[in-house]
Structures are given as C-alpha cells and as structure tokens.
C-alpha cells in the first residue's frame with residue numbers, strides 16, 4: 194500500500210462514519226504559548242474539545258503534519274521520527290469509547306479497509322490512579338470485540354494518559370493499539386516492552402480538563418485519536434522499519450550514494466540524517482517562513498540541520514554542500530500532498546545552504562576556541578562555545594579528547610544546567626502570553642495589566658536581565674505573574690520590587706503605545722514575543738517618556754493611561770511555579 198492510498202482510505206473510512214475532513218494545519222501553531230510546534234492533530238482543536246462548537250460539525254477527520262522533539266534521542270531506531278504525519282479522527286461531544294474502539298478495530302481488521310491480521314493486534318488501557326479510576330469501559334469494549342484478555346495490558350498514567358503541557362488542556366485516559374511486526378505468529382500474552390509490538394494508534398477519551406493540580410470533568414466527552422502514518426505504512430508493507438517505506442527510503446538511498454556507505458552498516462547515522470533533513474525541510478517549507486536562528490522554532494531547525502550535518506561529515510567529510518540535494522528528495526516525495534514544499538522550494542534550498550556554510554565556519558571558530566583552553570574544560574565553557582558558535586557539545590567533547598583536554602568532573606551536569614536556563618528563556622520569548630491572560634477588560638483588570646508591566650520591569654531591575662515573563666493571568670481581583678528566576682525572592686527583594694512599582698505609580702507616568710514592525714520593536718529593546726511574521730506590525734506599550742522610560746513591551750493592551758491611577762501595589766505571595774520559574778500574586782489596593 195502507498196502512503197497516498199493509506200491517507201485516502203483513512204479519510205474515506207471516517208467519511209462513511211459521518212466525519213468531515215479538515216485540512217492539515219500549519220506545523221507552527223497559531224496563538225498557542227505552550228508549544229513551538231504542532232505536536233498532534235488535536236492541537237488546533239483544543240478550543241472545540243473544551244466545548245466551543247466547530248463549524249464542520251462534531252465528527253472530524255484529517256491528516257496532520259506533526260513535529261515532536263521530545264523523542265529526538267530515540268530517533269535512530271526503527272520507529273521514531275521527529276516529523277510524522279498523524280491520521281486523526283475526533284468526536285466533539287458526540288460518540289465515545291465503544292464506538293471509537295469499534296471504528297478503529299473495523300478500519301484495521303476489515304478486509305474492505307486495511308485487512309490487518311486480528312491475531313496480531315494487542316492493546317493497552319489505563320489502569321487507574323488516585324485521581325481517575327480504571328478505564329473499565331474501554332477494557333470491556335475490547336473484550337466485546339473479541340480481543341483476548343491476554344492481549345489487553347493495563348498500564349499506568351505514564352503510558353495511557355494524554356494531555357498537553359500547560360494548564361487547561363483537555364485530558365483523559367487512552368487506549369493504545371499495537372501490531373505484531375514479525376512474520377511469525379504473535380505470542381498470546383501481550384508484552385508492551387517487546388519492541389516487535391509496534392504502537393500504531395492512540396485513542397484518547399477526553400472527558401477531563403487539567404487544572405493546576407487536579408482534573409475536573411469537562412462539560413462534554415470527546416474522542417481524539419491519532420494513528421502514525423509511517424508506522425502503519427511499514428506494518429502494512431511488512432517492513433519492520435519506517436525508513437524502508439516510500440516516504441523515507443529515497444532519502445536513505447541518496448545518503449548511501451553521497452557517503453559511499455551502506456544502510457545496513459550505518460543504520461543509525463543514516464536514519465538520523467534522513468529524519469532530520471525531512472523535518473528541517475518541512476519547517477522551512479511551512480509558509481510561516483521560519484529560518485535557522487538561536488531562539489524558538491529557528492533554534493530547533495538549526496539544531497536539526499547541524500546535527501544531521503555532523504552525522505553526514507562523520508560518514509564522509511568530503512561532501513560539503515550536498516545537504517540541499519537531500520532536501521530536494523524530500524520535496525519530491527511530498528510535493529503532491531504538501532504543495533507548500535514546492536511553493537517554498539527556493540527558500541528551503543537557500544536556507545539550507547546558508548546554514549551549512551555557517552556551520553562549516555562555526556566548526557573552525559569553535560575549534561580555535563577549544564584550542565585556547567588549557568588543561569580542563571567545564572560544562573559552562575562548552576555551553577558558551579555552543580551558544581556563541583553553535584558548536585555542538587558532542588563535537589567539543591570529541592575535539593577535547595583529541596587535544597588531551599580533560600572534561601571537568603561535573604561537565605555534563607553543568608552543561609545541562611546552562612542549557613536548561615537558555616531554553617527556558619527562549620521558550621519565554623515565544624510564549625503568546627501577552628495577548629492572553631486577561632480575564633476581561635474591566636477597569637480593574639486593565640489596571641492590573643498595567644501593573645504587570647511595571648512588575649516585570651521592576652523585577653528585571655532588582656533581580657537582573659535573566660528575568661522574563663513566563664505567563665500571566667489577570668482577573669479584576671488580582672494578578673498572577675510567572676517569571677524565570679532560579680530562587681526564592683528574599684524579603685528585601687520583594688520589598689524593593691514593591692517600592693519601585695509604587696514609585697512609578699506615584700510619579701504618574703504616561704502609558705502610551707506605538708505601532709511598529711517587530712524589527713523596530715526589537716531595536717527599541719521592547720520585551721515580549723518576537724515570533725510573528727517578518728514585517729508584521731505590533732503594538733509596543735511604554736511607561737514613561739521616549740528617552741526615559743520605565744517599561745517597554747510588545748503587547749496588545751488594553752492599558753490605563755497614567756500610572757497615577759493604579760493605587761497601591763502589593764505583593765501577596767511569592768512561590769515556586771515550576772523548575773526555574775517563580776510566581777507572584779499581587780493586588781492593587783485603594
């Protein structure tokens with residue numbers, strides 16, 4: 194079966210079950226502060242899973258481009274990819290567990306559809322925990338379809354639960370479907386740890402909403418299913434390796450040509466190269482125009498390209514500037530399904546070439562930097578080299594070894610700490626929290642919103658420039674403000690922050706905004722999100738005068754006109770929110 198046949202069959206099957214087809218959303222999510230990329234088909238559907246009505250009805254189906262970097266270390270095995278296509282179907286408050294399970298089983302096993310061998314199917318269900326009970330309904334539904342008890346594993350939350358990061362995500366237990374990938378008959382007892390059982394489909398039953406530390410029931414029960422296209426295609430064609438499917442094999446063939454090695458001898462390296470070039474091509478090919486950089490999506494893109502280049506050079510260091518030839522193959526494979534790749538072909542190839550060039554000069558600069566180090570190198574030094582030159586830490590380690598430079602005993606740990614700090618900051622920069630976070634536009638809320646800007650500026654003055662906003666939530670009664678900072682504030686620091694804010698309030702400074710492009714906002718050192726499209730206009734709110742301002746932030750508003758109207762600012766609480774993030778609750782009195 195071809196990928197196209199599989200996509201078409203999937204969509205047609207669910208159309209016979211009254212589903213409407215949606216097109217794939219962009220890989221780069223709109224208005225979602227919690228992630229950099231679309232990680233699942235349900236992602237663009239969150240508001241509808243939470244209860245809003247969808248224009249296409251309450252049964253939906255699509256094929257969605259997805260990108261996950263969480264599993265990047267698994268890439269290199271026979272099933273994991275950073276980019277993949279997800280075949281998904283949804284019930285928004287319509288059918289639930291029994292029908293969903295029945296549909297999946299029918300699509301997989303019916304001769305009319307995929308015709309997979311029922312004897313090779315196994316599933317897992319949620320076994321329950323302190324918050325949510327055992328998913329008996331799914332368990333029974335599988336038994337009723339004829340699945341043997343031995344083929345149903347009851348697993349914990351780590352395996353059989355789905356939710357997005359961040360608060361308010363729809364959530365729920367899931368049932369996962371596995372297929373035995375070997376020619377020989379499957380063992381009666383399902384062992385989820387046996388890699389011959391390949392997970393192909395995940396049906397999530399979203400009847401909960403995640404709150405900060407508990408789950409509440411949603412007003413409707415939803416179904417969210419996701420089936421991995423590459424894995425299913427491999428299974429259908431009796432290939433125990435997604436890289437051997439038509440979607441990846443041509444890339445592997447080209448890598449073999451270019452490097453002169455054979456896939457069976459350099460399997461892991463070639464899989465990583467093929468995976469990363471495909472993902473990079475899709476990021477570059479998305480109409481949003483993301484290019485390699487040191488923050489956000491651009492940072493992930495840069496990392497993928499450089500990591501792949503490093504493996505390419507490891508296989509053969511004489512093949513510079515061939516990376517775009519691999520991207521051409523990716524475009525060829527997908528251009529009929531994803532026309533944006535063809536549309537953006539020039540951009541894709543140009544950016545890849547540019548990045549390759551930068552990477553090569555980086556290699557030289559980084560090597561020189563390492564040359565200057567005597568005796569021992571620390572994790573922090575390696576991070577700085579990485580940060581300044583984009584020099585991968587694995588390569589720093591390799592070169593250090595060649596030059597007899599020792600790695601400090603806590604090298605890995607310190608590198609990780611520096612890296613985590615950096616990532617937290619860059620995630621902050623991408624979060625769309627400035628528009629959100631307001632409960633309403635009442636005067637009280639508006640005042641607190643302005644106070645939040647003063648608070649951020651004051652925190653940066655008192656604690657340092659590492660402080661960035663991580664989120665906010667403002668109601669008429671109080672503001673809640675999350676920001677990056679590694680430790681608890683002292684009583685003196687809190688007092689100083691309060692005092693600074695109250696001084697600005699007492700000075701009755703004007704609050705005004707100007708519209709400008711992102712580039713101008715950046716030049717003016719405005720705080721905030723820089724992820725909108727190139728050339729797009731944004732509002733920059735300023736407290737104070739042009740040449741003597743207290744705060745400047747990209748923000749959609751609304752704000753109060755003068756700080757004098759705010760009253761007295763008081764911090765009520767300062768606490769930890771998550772690793773490296775503090776949370777302040779504050780009010781305006783009088």
Ligand code: SER
Pocket residue numbers: 232233234235281355395396397417418419420
């Ligand atoms: N959201 C679930 C997943 O990504 C099902 O679509 O696996």
